[in-house]
Amino acid sequence: MKKKILISGNEAMGxxxxxxxxxxxxxxxxxxxxxxTAYMASELPKRGGIFIQSExxxxxxxxxxxxxxxxxxxxxxxxxxxxxxxxxxxxYISGAQLPAVAINVMRAGPGLGNIWPAQxxxxxxxxxxxxxxxxxxxxxxxxxxxxxxxxxxxxxxxDRYRAMAMILSDxxxxxxxxxxxxxDEEPMPALIAKPWALTGAQGREPNIxxxxxIRFGDVEKHNLVLQKNFSRIMAKEQRFEASYLEGARAVxxxxxxxxxITQAAVVNLRRQGKxxxxxxxxxxxxxxxxxxxxxxKKIKKFLVVEMSYGQMVxxxxxxxxxxxxxxxxxxxxxxxxxxxxxxxxxLKVLTNNKYA
Amino acid sequence: xxxxxxxxxxxYDTAAHYCPGCGHGILHRMVAQAIxxxxxxxxxxxxxxxxxAVVAYDYWQFDCAEAAHGRALAVATAIKxxxxxxLVFTYQGDGDLAAIGTAETIHAANRGENLSVxxxxxxxxxxxxxxxxxxxxxxxxxxxxxxxxxVKLSGYPLKISEMLALLDGVYSVERVxxxxxxxxxxxxxxxxxxxxxxxxxxxxSIVEVLSMCPTYWYKTPQxxxxxxxxxxxxxxxxxxxx
Ligand code: SF4
Numbered sequence: 001m002k003k004k005i006l007i008s009g010n011e012a013m014g015x016x017x018x019x020x021x022x023x024x025x026x027x028x029x030x031x032x033x034x035x036x037t038a039y040m041a042s043e044l045p046k047r048g049g050i051f052i053q054s055e056x057x058x059x060x061x062x063x064x065x066x067x068x069x070x071x072x073x074x075x076x077x078x079x080x081x082x083x084x085x086x087x088x089x090x091x092y093i094s095g096a097q098l099p100a101v102a103i104n105v106m107r108a109g110p111g112l113g114n115i116w117p118a119q120x121x122x123x124x125x126x127x128x129x130x131x132x133x134x135x136x137x138x139x140x141x142x143x144x145x146x147x148x149x150x151x152x153x154x155x156x157x158x159d160r161y162r163a164m165a166m167i168l169s170d171x172x173x174x175x176x177x178x179x180x181x182x183x184d185e186e187p188m189p190a191l192i193a194k195p196w197a198l199t200g201a202q203g204r205e206p207n208i209x210x211x212x213x214i215r216f217g218d219v220e221k222h223n224l225v226l227q228k229n230f231s232r233i234m235a236k237e238q239r240f241e242a243s244y245l246e247g248a249r250a251v252x253x254x255x256x257x258x259x260x261i262t263q264a265a266v267v268n269l270r271r272q273g274k275x276x277x278x279x280x281x282x283x284x285x286x287x288x289x290x291x292x293x294x295x296x297k298k299i300k301k302f303l304v305v306e307m308s309y310g311q312m313v314x315x316x317x318x319x320x321x322x323x324x325x326x327x328x329x330x331x332x333x334x335x336x337x338x339x340x341x342x343x344x345x346x347l348k349v350l351t352n353n354k355y356a
Numbered sequence: 357x358x359x360x361x362x363x364x365x366x367x368y369d370t371a372a373h374y375c376p377g378c379g380h381g382i383l384h385r386m387v388a389q390a391i392x393x394x395x396x397x398x399x400x401x402x403x404x405x406x407x408x409a410v411v412a413y414d415y416w417q418f419d420c421a422e423a424a425h426g427r428a429l430a431v432a433t434a435i436k437x438x439x440x441x442x443l444v445f446t447y448q449g450d451g452d453l454a455a456i457g458t459a460e461t462i463h464a465a466n467r468g469e470n471l472s473v474x475x476x477x478x479x480x481x482x483x484x485x486x487x488x489x490x491x492x493x494x495x496x497x498x499x500x501x502x503x504x505x506x507v508k509l510s511g512y513p514l515k516i517s518e519m520l521a522l523l524d525g526v527y528s529v530e531r532v533x534x535x536x537x538x539x540x541x542x543x544x545x546x547x548x549x550x551x552x553x554x555x556x557x558x559x560x561s562i563v564e565v566l567s568m569c570p571t572y573w574y575k576t577p578q579x580x581x582x583x584x585x586x587x588x589x590x591x592x593x594x595x596x597x598x
Contacts, residue, residue, distance in 0.1 A: 055462075060422060062423065062431050062434075063431070063433055064434070065423070066438070069435060074434070077575065089424065198435065199442075200400065200418075200441065204401070206417055206419050207420075210404075210420075212411075214411065244584065
């Protein structure tokens, strides 16, 4: 049965996790994601799961490691400074090939920064904030509805690829309330066999969940296995949404809540007859490079708008074909580019011959 | 008295990589023996530490997780909560449990997690080359206390078991040693008891074992046994703390 409720982004991600079969959550208080932790505290135990308020972010992510090693769908959430603390655990989870989900409701940094929204953890999320060669699958919703849908998808992909998946939300999306529609009877993503899980060595050889190999050469071999998996993800899981491309002469690239603001700017400029389009990466890793490359064969002017001083723009520049020009506009530290500012920057790109 | 000189079934038939006179080999066997006696090998999940015993899973024949340095009790907490019917224990050294993992240790204990902890105190970081541990004795020479541990610079050896015994959430705390046959038999009993406590749902049990590291004590195996009996156990007093 279809259900429609009014809910915040933070709570929608909690609800989605529970409906996706998440049976373990550990978290530590930090603003602006506290509603999610509180939601899990009140809902998860009622619905057959385990909630733990951990003593630290380090403990939370390592509890997720333990739960996932048990074969259970597990999640943690935090906001930027807390996600920094989790990087060690994320590296170990990736090294041990454990499926797990983490949510980052981004706020301004560096350091303690403040609790205002930002998108300045893009590098950390997509390039590997912890040590070693690894990637997380990183999904960026732009609405409460999509926060729900992508959280569900994150569990599915984490299990499928035995990898860490992260939802990169932000303070706006987490706090904002919007209508959410979902199917009350939709079953959770099918459980898959986890023969590697630690469940007691009954009638089988012991299982070991680890990332260490002392013998020279073994870690290199292990890395090649991981890389093969990452290549598979890169080939199959690039997600994006492109709109207003009809006759477009310039395209703005933005994700998350920045894409929401940018869409309003694009709509307004289109109304004035300006030929601008919108390209919204939904998977930030793998970055939708293929589609952007294809697009840049025809369209040569790009503008990237971020709530950071230029992070995703590097991936856009790496993706487009030679001859395409990529401009950038960003504010951060809690500053959010306004619709007017985005329009102004788009017009600059449209009219600037340097971009022709 | 029944005698058992057989290799426990929970222990692989393989040579250990530990230095001559190291306490880890003895302790691995004791853990395996206790698990055999309780008949729980097929429902045991161990958490191996970071340190010399990181590859404990090469010796134990049951499921095992490796944890990041200090995080064993966070990992164990989740495994046990997800699978309350399993025997879940951590095997941790002094640096792991009482330095980098202090918060995880205290909070798992304080939550009263139904877990067993084998805490191997050998007063030094072995794996990394003999640096000062939180439990290094005063005036003990290590790679990072070349003139001996100085209380003014590094404080006192940490009595974390005494601290844990103060917590309401903790069921049992005991300090034992493997430095002579009498104490070793007592250690074997204490380890089995810690597992039994968990199987009976009694809560958090920790067994601190004073163990030898001849290599970084710069002593022979025989001298090391004597050092535990005559020096180390004077500061870390053996017995039931709770
Ligand atoms: S360095 Fe010490 S603790 Fe490590 S194996 Fe050798 S004797 Fe044992």
